Amino acid sequence: MTNNGIKLKALVISPAYIPLLIIILATLIQGLFNSFEVVFGATRFQLMTFLNDPYDRFADFVKYTLSLPGPALLYTDQWAEFVRSYLIDNPYGGIASLVHGDLSHFHLMPLVVFICLVSRYAFTMFNPMVVFFFIISILVISLGWFLFAYVKDKKLFIFTMLALFLSYPFLFFLVRGNIGAGITGVALIIALLLCWQSKKPLLVAWLFAIAVNVRPNAVILIGTFFFFYNFRKALFYVGLTIFGIILLFLLSFYFAHSIYLDYNFTNFFEALRIYHNIYVLRNDGLAYNSSLLEAIKWVLHLKTAAYVFLLEKIITLFSVVLVLFSYYLFAHKKLTALEGSFILSVLYVVGTGIFADYHLIFFFSYIILLCKKLTCSPKLTVSELIILLVTVFVSIPKNYILHNGAFYQVLLNPMILIMGMLVILFSALRRFPRSLPKEVGSD
Numbered sequence: 001m002t003n004n005g006i007k008l009k010a011l012v013i014s015p016a017y018i019p020l021l022i023i024i025l026a027t028l029i030q031g032l033f034n035s036f037e038v039v040f041g042a043t044r045f046q047l048m049t050f051l052n053d054p055y056d057r058f059a060d061f062v063k064y065t066l067s068l069p070g071p072a073l074l075y076t077d078q079w080a081e082f083v084r085s086y087l088i089d090n091p092y093g094g095i096a097s098l099v100h101g102d103l104s105h106f107h108l109m110p111l112v113v114f115i116c117l118v119s120r121y122a123f124t125m126f127n128p129m130v131v132f133f134f135i136i137s138i139l140v141i142s143l144g145w146f147l148f149a150y151v152k153d154k155k156l157f158i159f160t161m162l163a164l165f166l167s168y169p170f171l172f173f174l175v176r177g178n179i180g181a182g183i184t185g186v187a188l189i190i191a192l193l194l195c196w197q198s199k200k201p202l203l204v205a206w207l208f209a210i211a212v213n214v215r216p217n218a219v220i221l222i223g224t225f226f227f228f229y230n231f232r233k234a235l236f237y238v239g240l241t242i243f244g245i246i247l248l249f250l251l252s253f254y255f256a257h258s259i260y261l262d263y264n265f266t267n268f269f270e271a272l273r274i275y276h277n278i279y280v281l282r283n284d285g286l287a288y289n290s291s292l293l294e295a296i297k298w299v300l301h302l303k304t305a306a307y308v309f310l311l312e313k314i315i316t317l318f319s320v321v322l323v324l325f326s327y328y329l330f331a332h333k334k335l336t337a338l339e340g341s342f343i344l345s346v347l348y349v350v351g352t353g354i355f356a357d358y359h360l361i362f363f364f365s366y367i368i369l370l371c372k373k374l375t376c377s378p379k380l381t382v383s384e385l386i387i388l389l390v391t392v393f394v395s396i397p398k399n400y401i402l403h404n405g406a407f408y409q410v411l412l413n414p415m416i417l418i419m420g421m422l423v424i425l426f427s428a429l430r431r432f433p434r435s436l437p438k439e440v441g442s443d
Contacts, residue, residue: 016374019392020163026396027166050399051175058177062128067092067105070120106271110253111213112180117259143186168397173358180214185361187211192365198228201237209244217352227337280353281305287406288357290413292350298410312353319351335428342387346421350414363391390420
């Protein structure tokens with residue numbers, strides 16, 4: 001430039017921020033796309049927002065909690081209109097619904113039921129939305145406090161939290177009000193980041209126990225211990241986690257049953273059977289889902305319960321085989337610990353009969369880990385790059401084309417997860433046995 005001109009510096013963006021910026025930008029683009037759909041006459045709510053039905057806001061917590069028994073509710077006239085509507089139109093029934101084979105409020109895990117029963121009493125003193133955002137605040141502050149200490153970079157921390165808050169799974173969890181997804185997501189993010197560093201294994205075991213007591217399928221992730229500790233230590237920590245799972249289950253069940261006597265083992269397991277029939281064997285759980293089973297049902301228009309049940313068992317069997325195969329490759333030093341952990345994470349999603357998109361929050365642990373690594377080194381291994389690309393892909397909204405009651409995202413998410421897993425597995429098969437990276441673990 002001339003002396004009279006303005007000297008401009010080139011805009012340089014650190015590689016660590018690019019994945020986070022992609023998530024933020026993708027969400028903004030999806031929101032803009034939905035705005036244009038409204039302008040051009042879209043009428044179905046699914047075409048007007050990439051999130052949830054506006055008439056079902058915060059329903060997984062508020063609507064469910066209002067279905068539970070408790071003291072008389074006061075000052076309901078001061079509640080928002082959509083919250084008051086849940087008092088009139090509520091699909092979560094009690095014993096009568098259970099007897100007739102309908103959806104009831106007995107199907108959730110005891111820990112979640114206990115939290116909601118306590119919240120039901122809080123509703124007599126506080127607005128339900130105040131109680132909801134109080135719980136959300138505890139989760140966000142807990143995660144933020146941990147990540148600030150973990151990331152150790154103020155700028156990266158701010159971008160990480162912003163990207164997390166604007167990620168599709170987090171926004172979906174927030175507007176749907178599924179506190180179970182929030183608890184599981186926060187617990188797994190912290191647990192995995194600590195486990196990958198081989199730090200605080202007792203805390204990791206407890207966090208895994210909490211996650212499993214909200215979403216039992218997360219039990220597959222406790223196998224992460226075997227990738228980051230020697231066999232004897234891993235076996236001890238897995239045993240400790242299982243003990244924690246059982247203890248927390250029994251304690252939360254005892255307290256939930258003490259408050260609500262109808263919540264017992266008989267009603268719990270019967271409600272689970274009904275829930276499985278409605279949401280897995282039928283198509284009520286198809287939309288906003290990332291499991292392989294739901295993707296196949298959506299593509300093939302599969303509606304026969306017997307075929308769906310058989311397919312679910314086949315997917316479960318293949319998942320178990322892949323888990324064992326991953327441990328075999330790791331034992332023969334063909335698979336890194338992070339690759340093994342990622343394979344477990346993929347199977348946790350695609351191998352589950354139904355996996356709502358708000359449970360994808362936990363994948364942010366991989367994004368945080370690899371973005372932090374990029375602040376120190378601009379290079380990632382091929383497998384690390386694959387993991388980063390896949391986890392960013394499932395964290396962004398892709399609700400553009402609606403077909404057969406769901407967006408193509410119901411197919412794209414499990415497919416990209418499976419492709420990423422298979423690429424890593426095939427790459428591992430071609431490797432010569434080698435020593436694992438030093439930073440994988442301390443053992």
